[in-house]
Amino acid sequence: MTEKEWTYAKAGVDIDRKSQAITALVGHLKYRRTGRGRMIDLPGQFTGLVDMGDHVLTLATDGVGTKLLVAEALDKWDTVGIDCMAMNVNDTICVGAEPIAFVDYIAIDEPNPQITDRIGKGLNTAAEMANVDLVGGEVAVLPEMVKGVDLSGTALGFLEKDRMVTGAGVREGDAIIGLLSSGVHSNGMTLARKVLSSAGISLHDDVDELDGSVGMELLTPTKIYVRDVLKVLEADQVTGMVDVTGGGLKNFIRLRKGFEYRITDPIVPQPVFRAIQRIGGVTDHEMYKTFNMGMGFAIVMRPEGVEEALSILKDQAKVVGEVRKGSGCGIPGIKVHYDTY
Numbered sequence: 001m002t003e004k005e006w007t008y009a010k011a012g013v014d015i016d017r018k019s020q021a022i023t024a025l026v027g028h029l030k031y032r033r034t035g036r037g038r039m040i041d042l043p044g045q046f047t048g049l050v051d052m053g054d055h056v057l058t059l060a061t062d063g064v065g066t067k068l069l070v071a072e073a074l075d076k077w078d079t080v081g082i083d084c085m086a087m088n089v090n091d092t093i094c095v096g097a098e099p100i101a102f103v104d105y106i107a108i109d110e111p112n113p114q115i116t117d118r119i120g121k122g123l124n125t126a127a128e129m130a131n132v133d134l135v136g137g138e139v140a141v142l143p144e145m146v147k148g149v150d151l152s153g154t155a156l157g158f159l160e161k162d163r164m165v166t167g168a169g170v171r172e173g174d175a176i177i178g179l180l181s182s183g184v185h186s187n188g189m190t191l192a193r194k195v196l197s198s199a200g201i202s203l204h205d206d207v208d209e210l211d212g213s214v215g216m217e218l219l220t221p222t223k224i225y226v227r228d229v230l231k232v233l234e235a236d237q238v239t240g241m242v243d244v245t246g247g248g249l250k251n252f253i254r255l256r257k258g259f260e261y262r263i264t265d266p267i268v269p270q271p272v273f274r275a276i277q278r279i280g281g282v283t284d285h286e287m288y289k290t291f292n293m294g295m296g297f298a299i300v301m302r303p304e305g306v307e308e309a310l311s312i313l314k315d316q317a318k319v320v321g322e323v324r325k326g327s328g329c330g331i332p333g334i335k336v337h338y339d340t341y
Helices: 015-026 067-075 082-095 115-132 189-198 214-218 226-233 246-255 272-281 284-290 303-316
Strands: 048-052 055-062 096-109 133-141 151-162 175-180 238-243 260-265 293-299 316-325 327-331 336-338
Touching: 048 151, 055 082, 055 293, 067 082, 067 151, 082 096, 082 115, 082 151, 082 214, 082 226, 082 238, 096 115, 096 226, 115 133, 115 151, 115 226, 151 303, 175 238, 175 260, 189 214, 189 272, 189 327, 214 272, 226 238, 226 303, 238 246, 246 260, 246 327, 246 336, 272 284, 293 303, 293 316, 303 316
Parallel strands: 096 133, 260 327
Antiparallel strands: 048 055, 055 151, 096 151, 175 293, 175 316, 238 293, 260 316, 327 336
């Protein structure tokens, strides 16, 4: 690796070590509730599952991450609430559940009504986009623990058990539909920021590939896919879904094993990705395992359902590949392939 070639690990986020840390934590979580409302233990799902007889409740939790540092630098807080909601409700729909309720958690070093006011506006906008009730939340003032603001949340979802989408039904020949992202979303932001700062580029600066400042581009809110995906699910042709967040294409590996999720016609990444890659000398392999690269969500489905799905998704999606025998996920055209999550 040359001095110029940036990776997520070099930026300070080592995905492999993160996986090891998660394994160490989860290894102790062996207690199972007795009585009604026990968990459904299906590894690899994007949200937790709770058995309620003929129905399933889902719980997903996530935060905005270091995108908040961009918001702080630009003093622009009105969109990060959308990111917070999106990161959770997009995970929720991956099993076919409809998100119905949300709680937020704000940790802040000192109370700041101007900041919380703007975060609240974003959360409310996102609630309407996802058709979700904001049923509660918490603002914790932690001057000894937090410097600035941290924002996270939890989404509750609901579905009929016999309509659950787990990836178990994936088979050879299924089509992969990619849904356009709105940009970087809320993953890989540490790498993006470090690439820019190491090159002496401020978040207020313009770069060749973009029309405005790089900071405003990075603050483009994460796309919420709830309403369109729920409409596609009505056709009952969907076998698996992927929220392309941290880990990029590696998220496909969470679906049914024994198959290759081959991307033969990828979505063209937005200019912001080209800028990050050029400035940081980041390889294709690193880009596609760190960022969404233009595809923020994916639907795996029977080929006979594709035409109807695309009529719902319109110009926001296209067929990007298919399921074949094999393993992992990759893009043959640029020689990237991932076998482990």
